[in-house]
Amino acid sequence: MTWDFIVLFLNENIPLIVGSVKAVVIAVGVMSVVPLLVWLERRLMGRFQVRLGPNRVGPFGFGQPLADTVKLLFKESIIQTSADKFLFHLAPAVVVVTAIVGFAVIPFGEPFEVFGQNIELWGANVNSGILFVFAISGMGIYGMVLAGLSSNNKYSLMGGLRSSAQMISYELTLGLSALSIIVLTGSLSLVDMVQAQQAYPFILVQPLAFLLFFIAGIAETNRAPFDLPEAEQELVAGFHTEYTGMKFAMFFMGEYINMVTMSALVTL
Incomplete structure (x- = not known):
């Protein structure tokens, strides 16, 4: 009787179970890529600047991201007495959550069947997928602004305002360059955009739109030479100047997840 109940429960809730598993896989997977990207960027930047980069922890410095993670986990989280504590804690969570949610609509491949169930290789097939990504990434701006406002620091505030101004400005270019792909596809769904390019990639007919995007x-991801929101000479470290420990790491995690999402959109 108990076994029959379990089988019935699983059969009736398969979509919920599959969705929950995909949510966990997407969140854990994209966060696991962040240390690799940090290591790769630091190694490449070292080569570009004629230096070694991280090379002490593990072979080729591969253990450096793990060492940095352990260090940040055990660092004390210091908050100014005059800071808005609720918004101070909320800001890094907004940045990370919006970055992960935006990645959920990226398609990875064709659906396949497992025990008669159709498994789709994307978190959610939203009909307006490209607009969903732009909207969610726009919400991440609130996290940066809240970080600057809640820190009670003039450099943090100026960094937050500069970050929001830059992201809002370039979102217009992102939207206009993506509009050409929407016209060619006839759909806002990222899945439809991928399927429409089976014959030939749209970069062949829209090279200028690709370059602008x-x-x-x-x-949008604050990479050089567009890293003005974190200009050390002017703003110390930008909107996260007053953050330490894992809250500081959460801002960088959200930034690198946005890099992965933007890279996926470029390849689509």
């Missing part, structure tokens, strides 16, 4: 994507 690529440059705007670099600006």
